[in-house]
Amino acid sequence: MPEILDGRKISQDIKSEVASAVETLRLKIGIRPRLHVLLVGNNPASEVYVKSKTKTANDLGISSQTARLPETSSQEQVVAIINRWNDDGEVHGILVQLPLPAHLHTDTILERILPTKDVDGLHPLNLGLLAAGRPRFIPCTPYGVWELLKRTGHSPTGKQVVILGRSNLVGKPLALLLSLKAPDCDATVTLCHSQTPDLRGMAGRADILISAIGKPEFVTSDMVKPGAVVIDVGIHRRNDGNLVGDVAFESVAPIASAITPVPGGVGPMTIAMLMQNTVQAATST
Ligand code: GUN
Numbered sequence: 001m002p003e004i005l006d007g008r009k010i011s012q013d014i015k016s017e018v019a020s021a022v023e024t025l026r027l028k029i030g031i032r033p034r035l036h037v038l039l040v041g042n043n044p045a046s047e048v049y050v051k052s053k054t055k056t057a058n059d060l061g062i063s064s065q066t067a068r069l070p071e072t073s074s075q076e077q078v079v080a081i082i083n084r085w086n087d088d089g090e091v092h093g094i095l096v097q098l099p100l101p102a103h104l105h106t107d108t109i110l111e112r113i114l115p116t117k118d119v120d121g122l123h124p125l126n127l128g129l130l131a132a133g134r135p136r137f138i139p140c141t142p143y144g145v146w147e148l149l150k151r152t153g154h155s156p157t158g159k160q161v162v163i164l165g166r167s168n169l170v171g172k173p174l175a176l177l178l179s180l181k182a183p184d185c186d187a188t189v190t191l192c193h194s195q196t197p198d199l200r201g202m203a204g205r206a207d208i209l210i211s212a213i214g215k216p217e218f219v220t221s222d223m224v225k226p227g228a229v230v231i232d233v234g235i236h237r238r239n240d241g242n243l244v245g246d247v248a249f250e251s252v253a254p255i256a257s258a259i260t261p262v263p264g265g266v267g268p269m270t271i272a273m274l275m276q277n278t279v280q281a282a283t284s285t
Contacts, residue, residue, distance in 0.1 A: 003152070003258040005231070007144075010151050011268035015060055018275045022061040025282060033282035035064040035093040035119065035274075036085050040078060040104065041071035046097045053095070056271050062278055071101050078104060079112050086114040092282040093119035095274070098169065116284070119277040122168065130176045137277050142174035144269025145210060145231055146184070154208065154229050154258060156187035162206035164219070164246070166193040170212040170233055211246035219247040221255055230259040233266050 025031045035057050039050045050066055057064035067081055078096075085091045094117045100106050110118075115125040121137035129136050138146075149156055156178045163178075165171040171191060178187040187208070192199045203209055203223040211219050212233035224230060234246030245262030253259050260266055 002253055002256040005148055005152050005154075005229075005258055005260045005265060007148055007260060007265040007268045010148055011144075011272035013151070014147065014269075014272040015056065015275060018062075018272070018279055019060045021279045021283075025279070026061070031282055033062045033092050033278050034090055035062055035095065035278045036091050037064065037066045038069070038078070038081055038094075038096045039066055040069045040073055040097075041101045043099065046099075050097050053271055053274060056275060057278065060275055062275060073101075073104075075104055075108070078109055082109070082112045086112075086117065091117065093117055093274075093278040095120050117281055119274060119281050121173065121277065127168070127173060127176075130173060130180075133180055133182070135177070135180070137280070138177060138273070139169065139173045140273040140277065141170045141212075141233060141266065141270045142177050143273040143277070144266055145174060145233065146177055147273065148231070148260070148266065148269050149208070149229070150184050152258065155184045156208060157184055159187050159207040160190070160205055161187040161208045161210065162190045162192060162203050163210045163212065164192050164199070164203065165212035165214060165233075166191055167212065167214075174210065174212070213246050215246060216244050217246070217248040219252060221248070221251040224252050224255055226255045227257045228255075230256045231266065232260050232262050235262055235267060 037050055054064040054066055085094050094113050096109055110122050113123055115123045118126050118137055121139035126137045161178050163171050163175055175189045175191040178185055179189045190202055192202050200223045204225050206228055208229045210231040214234055216236040230247055230252055232245035232247040236244050238244055243263050
């Protein structure tokens with residue numbers, strides 16, 4: 001059976017490092033990192049994620065609070081909260097939980113966050129810095145995938161990496177990150193999407209296959225090269241109540257050399273990297 005890439009365990013290591021950094025900031029310069037989260041509407045998955053983010057922050061000594069706005073909120077109401085946090089010197093990190101209700105303009109809202117407080121790394125300036133090879137805030141899920149690979153001894157350097165899914169949140173920034181000319185990057189990255197001819201064949205060439213395509217159990221054993229490292233970014237609730245990823249775990253695991261579980265793989269890493277980015281934001285003020 002393959003090595004199971006235990007995101008819960010690795011994220012604990014990162015969170016311990018973050019807690020130490022928080023303590024150092026308190027002792028050396030008397031700063032306590034502060035993260036503010038905005039949640040619009042009642043998306044049940046978002047509620048769970050936001051609770052987990054604020055609880056983790058508080059456990060690590062980061063002060064955190066969530067502002068909630070109703071589903072029917074206007075663009076102006078959302079922007080007003082961001083403006084207030086941008087102007088508040090005590091707030092180091094700002095995160096707007098996605099997805100936003102359909103009537104709101106996500107891109108415009110993300111662009112209102114001060115880039116120096118954009119701990120999600122989704123502001124075009126931060127995405128641009130990543131593309132230019134000078135990353136400042138790396139989006140949390142790509143950052144988490146990278147740390148998980150590095151810390152389990154699966155450096156992407158020199159590897160064929162295939163990413164399924166080109167979202168601004170995961171696939172695109174992950175492709176930029178892993179193809180950087182930098183230590184533990186330097187991968188040859190193929191970014192596949194809905195218009196990719198022979199996506200299944202492409203996936204089969206990967207040394208490291210990363211699925212962020214958002215379809216339950218899409219990746220089957222015939223798409224995976226024997227011995228590949230398989231990273232599953234997806235999480236879906238099946239009708240029977242069980243959580244599954246983008247990867248059909250039972251059939252893919254026996255041919256992979258290493259694989260992430262769902263839950264307990266990439267998910268906890270995303271939250272750990274948000275904490276890391278928040279400390280980074282507080283450190284550079
Ligand atoms: N929704 C799902 N993942 C994320 C994330 O990493 N950041 C934000 N802001 N929203 C999300």
